[in-house]
Each structure stands twice: as structure tokens, then as C-alpha cells.
Amino acid sequence: xxxxxxxxxxxxxxxxxxxxxxxxxxxxxxxxxxxxxxxxxxxxxxxxxxxxxxxxxxxxxxxxxxxxxxxxxxxxxxxxxxxxxxxxxxxxxxxxxxxxxxxxxxxxxxxxxxxxxxxxxxxxxxxxxxxxxxxxxxxxxxxxxxxxxxxxxxxxxxxxxxxxxxxxxxxxxxxxxxxxxxxxxxxxxxxxxxxxxxxxxxxxxxxxxxxxxxxxxxxxxxxxxxxxxxxxxxxxxxxxxxxxxxxxxxxxxxxxxxxxxxxxxxxxxxxxxxxxxxxxxxxxxxxxxxxxxxxxxxxxxxxxxxxxxxxxxxxxxxxxxxxxxxxxxxxxxxxxxxxxxxxxxxxxxxxxxxxxxxxxxxxxxxxxxxxxxxxxxxxxxxxxxxxxxxxxxxxxxxxxxxxxxxx
Amino acid sequence: xxxxxxxxxxxxxxxxxxxxxxxxxxxxxxxxxxxxxxxxxxxxxxxxxxxxxxxxxxxxxxxxxxxxxxxxxxxxxxxxxxxxxxxxxxxxxxxxxxxxxxxxxxxxxxxxxxxxxxxxxxxxxxxxxxxxxxxxxxxxxxxxxxxxxxxxxxxxxxxxxxxxxxxxxxxxxxxxxxxxxxxxxxxxxxxxxxxxxxxxxxxxxxxxxxxxxxxxxxxxxx
Numbered sequence: 041x042x043x044x045x046x047x048x049x050x051x052x053x054x055x056x057x058x059x060x061x062x063x064x065x066x067x068x069x070x071x072x073x074x075x076x077x078x079x080x081x082x083x084x085x086x087x088x089x090x091x092x093x094x095x096x097x098x099x100x101x102x103x104x105x106x107x108x109x110x111x112x113x114x115x116x117x118x119x120x121x122x123x124x125x126x127x128x129x130x131x132x133x134x135x136x137x138x139x140x141x142x143x144x145x146x147x148x149x150x151x152x153x154x155x156x157x158x159x160x161x162x163x164x165x166x167x168x169x170x171x172x173x174x175x176x177x178x179x180x181x182x183x184x185x186x187x188x189x190x191x192x193x194x195x196x197x198x199x200x201x202x203x204x205x206x207x208x209x210x211x212x213x214x215x216x217x218x219x220x221x222x223x224x225x226x227x228x229x230x231x232x233x234x235x236x237x238x239x240x241x242x243x244x245x246x247x248x249x250x251x252x253x254x255x256x257x258x259x260x261x262x263x264x265x266x267x268x269x270x271x272x273x274x275x276x277x278x279x280x281x282x283x284x285x286x287x288x289x290x291x292x293x294x295x296x297x298x299x300x301x302x303x304x305x306x307x308x309x310x311x312x313x314x315x316x317x318x319x320x321x322x323x324x325x326x327x328x329x330x331x332x333x334x335x336x337x338x339x340x341x342x343x344x345x346x347x348x349x350x351x352x353x354x355x356x357x358x359x360x361x362x363x364x365x366x367x368x369x370x371x372x373x374x375x376x377x378x379x380x381x382x383x384x385x386x387x388x389x390x391x392x393x394x395x396x397x398x399x400x401x402x403x404x405x406x407x408x409x410x411x412x413x414x415x416x417x418x419x420x421x422x423x424x425x426x427x428x429x430x431x432x433x434x435x436x437x438x439x440x441x442x443x444x445x446x447x
Numbered sequence: 448x449x450x451x452x453x454x455x456x457x458x459x460x461x462x463x464x465x466x467x468x469x470x471x472x473x474x475x476x477x478x479x480x481x482x483x484x485x486x487x488x489x490x491x492x493x494x495x496x497x498x499x500x501x502x503x504x505x506x507x508x509x510x511x512x513x514x515x516x517x518x519x520x521x522x523x524x525x526x527x528x529x530x531x532x533x534x535x536x537x538x539x540x541x542x543x544x545x546x547x548x549x550x551x552x553x554x555x556x557x558x559x560x561x562x563x564x565x566x567x568x569x570x571x572x573x574x575x576x577x578x579x580x581x582x583x584x585x586x587x588x589x590x591x592x593x594x595x596x597x598x599x600x601x602x603x604x605x606x607x608x609x610x611x612x613x614x615x616x617x618x619x620x621x622x623x624x625x626x627x628x629x630x631x632x633x634x635x636x637x638x639x640x641x642x643x644x645x646x647x648x649x650x651x652x653x654x655x656x657x658x659x660x661x662x663x664x665x666x667x668x669x
Contacts, residue, residue, distance in 0.1 A: 355560055
């Protein structure tokens, strides 16, 4: 330890510019690895999550990119006509979210109301931390309470069994809600088309909708619900018929893709981008590692006399190796701390901005994928550290400790 | 007299870039404790290479080397480092100091690697050394702020701080004026006289060489 302290304070830090350069290079390497690892894990999680849609006869609606929403082009009761068609001819999973309401809560977050029908609920199998499943067989009546699920962040303010009165933005009337269950911490949903992007439900309220609810809801809910509507146990011909109905009544062209087709789209665009990110990360990593080795070797050249004198008076290669590993271990550890704080600050920033759809719970605000990415960084740090230290030692051993070096 | 060095070099190949030079062919050296030996010879004959081998800095040669009764081939790198620290002292030219350290830190450098022997070292030992060498006023200075003579004495102090049994001295007076040259030589011989320290000096200076018990002339290998 004393040898190490001596080397750090009297030898390495005397060439502070080299230490700073190494710190910056390692930071670049660490942050690049961290970002890539987290993106890849998040995409993998998205893949796992969306798997339930990859079934024969399941089609997901997608508004044609050339369609522009024009409310005037929608015939009177057009959206309801589409829903009537859906109710009579097809099995469908309905989900729409992002209807913001002010609901008092401990964290002063704006709350997102999310609406889903029974088929969607069955498909997703939301995991609950408390309470019971939703009941979709209720009557929409002013006096009746609608059963709801809430995010973990609301569970203190609204425990299971409590009632909430809200001005519902889609029914445009007051309704009473009763908390039936609480979702697990950090429950999320991935975007169908960008699997590495997620919305978190810690501050969301899930309302069950049935045919009656949709019928009484305004056009915002009805139209939004159609944007990602999932048709189940059907055929391509039947969804094409539905597409025609939608075109006639809404003036909008909808395409229906199976999840397999969505994967193809994902593979063509996002996976390709992810591959490019991975390759660039790898190239950057190789360059940064190369620069780090070069910088380390420059420091060896600049400090060769100092090392030789130390070896001359009793320093052994094994002690020197320990000192190098400790030194680079500290540099990597400092960088890990910095990456950790940046991540923690970014997570905490969502709390500060009251960004309800991205707020997460975790130790220091970090969630599983952050810790995983930090672990990947740690493993890469060990590998890079070993490459650098062994190269440094090889370089030092190549120059024989000799009196000639000192003259 | 106790024999402490028994060295037989069959061949040492000196490599420099693409050229290879064979030196110290079939060289034999036996040294007794307390002897003063000077090694002389023209440049390139292998004087410093020989000192590197004796000083356990170079194992890349064919031959056998027994030091203090132990075959050095059998010693691990860490043991060699320990022997360099505790049994051998290197007195080099005045440039062999770490410029970022003070003179005091430079002198005390071997203590960092002394392990358990550091406990045996007393402050008065250090005081005795610096008083004998008269470098107390420059202890807090950095080498770049010292004169050539002062630096040479600091290098000397570092070489003897662990009370070595052998002092290996490589051109210690090469760039010094007459006064300082005499001072360093006197210090070396004082160590020999007071502690029976064996002195092996590589030098170009025949006047200095003559002061030793034995002078070994190295010649270019044929």
C-alpha cells in the first residue's frame, strides 16, 4: 500500500496530463459501452415483451404514413361505426394511453390515464404487486365505481380499496374509480416499432374499457384506440375488409401487419441501426483502447528512468504489476462512479421534471438495465485494464533494467 | 577471505537494433569479501554489461553466477529484486536521480522496498549517512536545483543507505571536477574500510582504477 501511495503521488501524478488523458479516454470508453449495453438490453427486453403478439392470426393496426388525420373527413359517428364492425365481426385488443389528468399524489406527478379492453389485458398479463385483477363487466353508471389498476407510485396515496373521483377526459364527466390492484414497480411497455423505447407505468392509472365505455367516450379515445388496435384470431382478408371500413368512415388508410412483419420492419430499420451502433461502439472501443495503450506507453517512455531507478533499488516486476493494476483499477473505478452519477442524475432528472412516463424506482434511481450495463462496463474495464497493464509491463521488460538506461 | 562472487560468463550477446555483438566471452571473475576491484577497458567491451550481470539486472547470458554462495539462476525475480535492495548498492553517475523527488526522497527510495528490514533502519542511520556525505543542506531540494557534485553525493548516499555488502559503481566520477571526484572515491573507500564492503568500480579513469586492490582490463572479444 505504501509503495502504491508512493508511486501514485510521486511518480504517476507528477505527469498529471497523462493521468488526465487516461481518465478522459477511459470515460469515453466506459460511457460508450454503457450506452450500447443498455440499448441492446432494452431492445432485448422489448423483443421478449412483444413476443405475445407473434401469433398466427394476430394483426396490429398502423396508420399509413401517407394518411393525414382530418377530423372533418370523418363521417358522423364514423369511429363508432368502426367499433360496431369490430364488435360484431372481430376479436380485438384495445389500448390507448397518455390522457393526462391532475390527481393529487405524494410526488406531485401528473397522472396518465390508460385505457384497455379485456383482450388487451389478457394479452399483457400485467403483474400485480397488490390487489386483484380487473373486472371488465361493469355498467357505466354515475354512481358505480369503475375498477382500476394503478402504478406503484400512486399506491401510497391510493391504496387498494380506495376510491378516486376524477373528471374523465374521454367521457367528459365525473366518474368514480376504485383501486383493485397495484402494478409491480417499474412496470413498462415497449414501443411496437422501437423496441428499445419504453414507457413506465409507475404513475399511471389503468381503466378497463368495454363496448359501452367506448360508445360513450369522445372521438379522442375512439380514434387513438384504433391507431394501435390489435386484431386477434383473424385472417389477412378480414383485416383488409376492416381496413376498407376504416377508410370509408374515417377517411384514413390503415395497414395491418403481423408481428412477424413488424419484426421485419424492426430488423430492417432499428436492428440495422443497433448493429451499426454496436459496430461503431466496437470500433470506438478499439480506437480508445489503442489510444489508451499508446498513452500508457508514452508515459512509460517519459518515466522510464524513474521506473528503472525503482527497479534498481528493489522494486520487482510483480510489485510493479500490482501497482499498475491498482492504479488503473482506481482510474476505472473513478470512471464507473462518474457514469453511475450521470445515470443516477438522468434518472433523477425525470423525477425533477415530473416526467411521469419515464420515472423509475431503484437503488439510487437506477433500474435493472442500468446495473446490467454498469456490470458490462466493469467487465470491459477489466479486459481493457489487463491489455494496458500487460502491454506496459511487456514494454518495460523489453528495455532491460540496466545502468545504461540511466546514462 | 570469503569468496562472495564466482562468475563464469561463457558468452554475452549484446543486441542493438539489427546488430549482435558477442562480448565477455569465457570471462571469469572471483571476488572476495572486502576487495576493491576496478574494471577498465575501452568503450563497448562490456564493462557496464558486466556490472549489470553482477548487479542481478541482466540474466540474459550463458554461464553460471554464484553470489553469496547461491546460484543466481535459482532465484526468482522477486528474490533478485530483494537482493538488489538489501545486498547490493548501486553508485551511478549523478544523473541517476528521479527529478520529481527531493534529494531526501531519492536517498530513502530503497527503504520503500525494504520490507521487514525497514524496521531495522533507524533515523540515526540516515543521519549518519547524510552527515558523512555532507548533504544535509540539500535534502529538501530537487535534483535539478543541485550541482553535479551534490547530485553525485546523493546518488552515493542512496547506494549505501541499506548498508550493502557489495557496492557496484559505474563511472561515479565521470562528470565531476577533481574535488568532487576525490570526495566520492574517498567515500567509497571509507565504506570499504569501515564496513568491509566490497567495491567493484567500472571506470575510464586510470588514476581512480589504480587506487583499487585489483584492476581488471576487459578486451574486445576476438
